[in-house]
Amino acid sequence: MPRTALRICPLCEATCGLTLTIEGTTVTGARGDREDVFSRGFICPKGAAFGGLDADPDRLRTPLVRRDGRLREATWDEAYEAVAAAIPALVRECGPQSVGVVLGNPNVHTMAGNLYPPLLLKALGTRNFFTASTLDQMPKHVSSGLLFGDPFAIAVPDLDRTDFLLLLGANPVESNGSLCTAPDFPGRLKALRARGGTLVVVDPRRTRTAKLADLHLAPRPGSDALLLAALAHTLLAERLAAPGALAERTEGLGELAEALARFTPEAVAPACDLTAAEIRDLARALAAAPTAAVYGRIGSCTVEYGTLASWLIDVLNILTGNLDRPGGALFPLPAAGPRPRPAGPGKGFALGRWLSRVSGHPEAKSELPIAALAEEIETPGEGRIRALVAIAANPVLSAPDGRRLDAALAGLDFMVSIDPYLNETSRHAHVVLPPPPPSQSAHHDFAFNGFAIRNQVRYSRPAVPLEADRLDECEIHARLVLAVSGRYGSAAPSAVDEMVIHGVLAKETADPRSPLHGQDPQRLAGLLTGDDGPERRLDLMLRLGPYGDRFGLGGAPGAGPGAAEDAPASGAAAEGLSLDRLLAHPHGIDLGPLRPRLPEVLRTRSGRIELLPDPITAELPRLRAALADRPATLVLVGRRHLRSNNSWLHNVPALTGGSNRCTLQVHPEDAGRLGLTEGGMARITADGGSLEVPVEVTDTVRTGVVSLPHGWGHDRDGARLSVASAAPGVNVNQLLDGSLLDPLSGTAVLNGFPVELTPLP
Numbered sequence: 106m107p108r109t110a111l112r113i114c115p116l117c118e119a120t121c122g123l124t125l126t127i128e129g130t131t132v133t134g135a136r137g138d139r140e141d142v143f144s145r146g147f148i149c150p151k152g153a154a155f156g157g158l159d160a161d162p163d164r165l166r167t168p169l170v171r172r173d174g175r176l177r178e179a180t181w182d183e184a185y186e187a188v189a190a191a192i193p194a195l196v197r198e199c200g201p202q203s204v205g206v207v208l209g210n211p212n213v214h215t216m217a218g219n220l221y222p223p224l225l226l227k228a229l230g231t232r233n234f235f236t237a238s239t240l241d242q243m244p245k246h247v248s249s250g251l252l253f254g255d256p257f258a259i260a261v262p263d264l265d266r267t268d269f270l271l272l273l274g275a276n277p278v279e280s281n282g283s284l285c286t287a288p289d290f291p292g293r294l295k296a297l298r299a300r301g302g303t304l305v306v307v308d309p310r311r312t313r314t315a316k317l318a319d320l321h322l323a324p325r326p327g328s329d330a331l332l333l334a335a336l337a338h339t340l341l342a343e344r345l346a347a348p349g350a351l352a353e354r355t356e357g358l359g360e361l362a363e364a365l366a367r368f369t370p371e372a373v374a375p376a377c378d379l380t381a382a383e384i385r386d387l388a389r390a391l392a393a394a395p396t397a398a399v400y401g402r403i404g405s406c407t408v409e410y411g412t413l414a415s416w417l418i419d420v421l422n423i424l425t426g427n428l429d430r431p432g433g434a435l436f437p438l439p440a441a442g443p444r445p446r447p448a449g450p451g452k453g454f455a456l457g458r459w460l461s462r463v464s465g466h467p468e469a470k471s472e473l474p475i476a477a478l479a480e481e482i483e484t485p486g487e488g489r490i491r492a493l494v495a496i497a498a499n500p501v502l503s504a505p506d507g508r509r510l511d512a513a514l515a516g517l518d519f520m521v522s523i524d525p526y527l528n529e530t531s532r533h534a535h536v537v538l539p540p541p542p543p544s545q546s547a548h549h550d551f552a553f554n555g556f557a558i559r560n561q562v563r564y565s566r567p568a569v570p571l572e573a574d575r576l577d578e579c580e581i582h583a584r585l586v587l588a589v590s591g592r593y594g595s596a597a598p599s600a601v602d603e604m605v606i607h608g609v610l611a612k613e614t615a616d617p618r619s620p621l622h623g624q625d626p627q628r629l630a631g632l633l634t635g636d637d638g639p640e641r642r643l644d645l646m647l648r649l650g651p652y653g654d655r656f657g658l659g660g661a662p663g664a665g666p667g668a669a670e671d672a673p674a675s676g677a678a679a680e681g682l683s684l685d686r687l688l689a690h691p692h693g694i695d696l697g698p699l700r701p702r703l704p705e706v707l708r709t710r711s712g713r714i715e716l717l718p719d720p721i722t723a724e725l726p727r728l729r730a731a732l733a734d735r736p737a738t739l740v741l742v743g744r745r746h747l748r749s750n751n752s753w754l755h756n757v758p759a760l761t762g763g764s765n766r767c768t769l770q771v772h773p774e775d776a777g778r779l780g781l782t783e784g785g786m787a788r789i790t791a792d793g794g795s796l797e798v799p800v801e802v803t804d805t806v807r808t809g810v811v812s813l814p815h816g817w818g819h820d821r822d823g824a825r826l827s828v829a830s831a832a833p834g835v836n837v838n839q840l841l842d843g844s845l846l847d848p849l850s851g852t853a854v855l856n857g858f859p860v861e862l863t864p865l866p
């Protein structure tokens with residue numbers, strides 16, 4: 106008899122609750138969980154394909170170890186022993202920088218990927234740390250770090266209450282949202298319009314999101330920072346700025362007008378290819394809205410001025426008084442996150458505490474640009490990366506110049522991948538450790554609850570028992586921590602979790618401000634529930650978090666600064682959260698709408714919002730110089746598709762085919778000018794190389810812009826992706842040489858770079 110089980114969907118940032126149909130141990134169906142406190146039954150085609158992804162026959166079932174040049178099936182012990190034999194010895198001989206760590210985007214979609222990489226990095230002691238953030242949202246982390254002192258203090262648009270939403274470089278109808286966790290984003294946009302609100306979309310493509318908008322502006326790609334600066338300039342010049350109570354909490358407001366003086370609508374209009382009147386009208390509409398939120402995503406981040414654009418988005422939210430107020434942009438308060446601390450000066454946020462070895466790129470949030478990974482492997486000298494730990498990472502497809510990285514990875518002394526597939530990157534590994542299918546893993550969204558438009562908490566236990574020959578994903582990570590630190594075989598994987606638990610409790614019980622002060626940490630550890638280490642860690646985080654039960658030791662849930670505002674919404678949370686209480690609510694616990702959190706969220710040295718931090722001031726002259734740039738004739742942008750997510754869903758038959766194709770979209774005028782025809786082939790060339798691509802002629806992309814999706818190019822030998830390799834597409838990042846970065850964040854410029862097109866027979 107089929108049965109059902111609940112599982113939070115891990116396939117995008119929307120985190121919808123799913124009801125899985127299971128026959129035996131196979132997931133045969135997935136529908137939206139109508140009782141889920143957050144998603145209320147919403148599901149998209151990716152979620153509906155959960156079973157296909159889960160049962161993909163190309164998933165690796167056993168570890169692989171390279172012997173005699175070939176990857177062969179091995180036992181778990183053989184795999185970890187190979188890691189333990191290689192990495193600690195290398196660290197002893199060549200130092201900790203000889204081991205690099207790369208984390209891919211799926212890490213933020215798993216419990217293991219959130220809980221263990223910090224321990225792995227600590228065990229290795231390396232600064233050669235790279236993630237998908239420098240292909241994505243790092244500019245937002247940097248701007249938040251500079252403005253608020255905390256790179257994770259990212260204000261999200263209050264979608265359900267705002268009167269006016271300005272979206273830049275975001276296509277949530279296809280992506281379902283990013284850095285803004287909101288199941289049924291499309292429905293929420295329609296609801297905004299239905300209640301009389303206004304949706305403005307700024308995008309060089311007439312996306313499905315743009316088609317929903319009251320106003321769609323299609324400026325030149327990469328000009329968002331100029332447009333935003335002109336909007337801010339207009340607010341200031343026309344005395345429309347009304348920061349209200351934010352004025353008292355903000356440093357640098359008085360100097361902002363001078364800093365932005367050159368960015369008049371007239372000055373930026375030619376570079377944006379908009380009219381000055383369009384820019385002024387937008388600024389006035391933004392100022393006139395009762396509440397408003399400005400939100401930018403990938404198209405505003407992965408560009409030459411990505412950090413400035415991200416900063417200016419919050420400048421606008423501040424100038425209009427919309428930061429930290431209902432209907433504006435608010436800071437979430439996740440249940441497993443830190444509890445609010447007293448307001449006051451913090452440690453601040455620093456950039457460039459160290460530099461990459463070869464090109465001297467500054468670190469940001471302890472990360473180096475992933476575009477620099479190949480040169481860090483290739484270039485001889487002290488500190489060269491000779492071994493790599495890659496977790497759910499496929500930089501051969503996701504980072505610039507995959508061919509160069511391909512060659513660099515092939516030259517490594519040692520590489521270990523945690524990956525369910527033998528993909529374009531993991532095929533270089535000496536050891537591959539495959540996690541189980543998602544139905545066999547527990548799930549809690551540590552990362553995305555921090556960007557959610559409503560505070561809520563949900564947890565799914567594995568929907569299907571772990572198969573006999575598999576290891577739990579958290580145990581795979583814990584064993585890796587032990588193996589790289591030379592402790593494999595001498596300590597149980599659970600020791601990794603217990604070390605964390607005891608470390609946290611020791612700190613809390615020694616802190617006079619903690620409700621746990623003076624308690625016995627051993628006794629408290631004994632009170633934790635959960636079937637395994639990760640569950641005990643989750644229990645600890647929930648109990649010590651903003652809504653936690655604090656082990657019944659005082660301090661009401663949500664107590665501390667802003668207690669009244671943080672009071673949880675539901676009865677279950679009012680008793681104080683713990684894992685047991687959460688397990689009693691399988692559809693989750695609603696913790697209420699987002700509430701103002703200033704000033705406790707601030708961690709700047711001043712304890713205030715620092716509106717014009719030095720790195721931003723130093724970067725503005727570069728943006729001023731862009732006013733005089735002569736725009737390229739043709740530039741490229743990426744695009745998202747509802748049934749795709751980066752490179753990781755192209756092996757699921759239900760999600761490939763149809764219109765989900767790797768085509769180059771070209772406007773009819775450009776196609777005519779260049780002699781390109783629908784369905785014909787073109788050669789596209791940029792600084793990093795050239796590709797041959799099928800042409801799709803469409804007026805959904807503006808003139809002067811072509812669009813090619815990312816994550817494709819599944820044509821490498823040695824990968825085992827039978828569906829993806831049958832329709833491989835081309836890898837857009839092969840057009841890049843990796844030299845073009847947003848300098849403050851180290852983020853690769855993946856959008857708005859110049860290309861040339863020639864027709865092919």
Ligand code: SF4
Nearest residue numbers: 114117120121149152
């Ligand atoms: S919107 Fe995202 S989280 Fe929701 S079902 Fe689709 S892929 Fe899953």
